Amino acid sequence: xxxYPDQHQRRSIRxxxxxxxxxxxxxxxxxxxxxxCLFGEIEDGxxxxxxxxxxxxTWCDEVxxxxxxxxxxxxxxxxxxxxxxxxxxxxxxxxxxxxxxxxPSHRCPTDAPEHVSPRPGACxxxxxxAHTGAPLxxxxxxxxxxxxxxxxxxxxxxxxxxxxxxxxxxxYFERVLRDEKMLGRARRYVAENPxxxxxxxxxxx
Numbered sequence: 419x420x421x422y423p424d425q426h427q428r429r430s431i432r433x434x435x436x437x438x439x440x441x442x443x444x445x446x447x448x449x450x451x452x453x454x455c456l457f458g459e460i461e462d463g464x465x466x467x468x469x470x471x472x473x474x475x476t477w478c479d480e481v482x483x484x485x486x487x488x489x490x491x492x493x494x495x496x497x498x499x500x501x502x503x504x505x506x507x508x509x510x511x512x513x514x515x516x517x518x519x520x521x522p523s524h525r526c527p528t529d530a531p532e533h534v535s536p537r538p539g540a541c542x543x544x545x546x547x548a549h550t551g552a553p554l555x556x557x558x559x560x561x562x563x564x565x566x567x568x569x570x571x572x573x574x575x576x577x578x579x580x581x582x583x584x585x586x587x588x589x590y591f592e593r594v595l596r597d598e599k600m601l602g603r604a605r606r607y608v609a610e611n612p613x614x615x616x617x618x619x620x621x622x623x
Contacts, residue, residue, distance in 0.1 A: 436594070438553035441507025443491075443595040445604040446558060448500050449587045453622055455497035456569075456579055463613040470569060470578055471495045477565050478502065484560060485552045492608045499620045501608045503595070504557065554592060562586045 438444075450456055457471035467475075474495045481490045481504070493502035566585040572578040595601045615621055 438555060439506060441487075442505075443601050443604075444504045444506065444554055445593040445595055445607075446500075446502050446504055446554070447591040448558065448562065449590075449620055450498040451581060451584050451587050453498050453620055454579075454581065455622060456581065456585075457495050457497050459497055460612055460615040463615070465494070465496070465612040467495060469576060470572055473568050473572060474500060474565055477561060477568065480564070481557065481561060485557055488552065488557060492605050494608050494611050496611060496615070496618070496620065498622070501611055503601070503604055503608065504554065506554070558590055558592075 457474060458465060458467040460466070465471075475493075478490045478493050478495075478500075481488055487507045489505045491503045491505055493500065562585070569578065569581070569585050573580055593600075593604070595604055611618065
């Protein structure tokens, strides 16, 4: 499984001036506060989900019903985090990654080529104006809210493990998947994550 420095550091890399309702694919990671393992466990590289994990999976499916033009594709609910690929204005089969290159003068502060992003409107012709009206941060916040409320009901009705303060960490990680190569790497990362649990930066040790 390839090592992605910014994924493993789990830091925010919100791209300055980037329009996060731009059609395309996005790799998203949200982590449980305090890295607590509330969603099951990994045994011999196999994910053993609990009821809370099934709840999170159910809300993954609800994203497309709540937001027009948005689809949550490949995803894995790990014991203390979720990896998912979100498609905005496109689909996972023959995904149209319509994020055009930026002007040469526009660079993300990291200066890493894979983090280069277009300014809002720079891809208007390529995207054909196909925005959902719901940018990625709004989608993620809605997902966190719905799953938090459902988890609280699970504590009340089914005795799930309690959490302190908040269920999810305040921030989240995202990467704009600008081409098929990046999309393929993200898909493999999601698929292989349970087998590489001991190498995951969220592994509690």
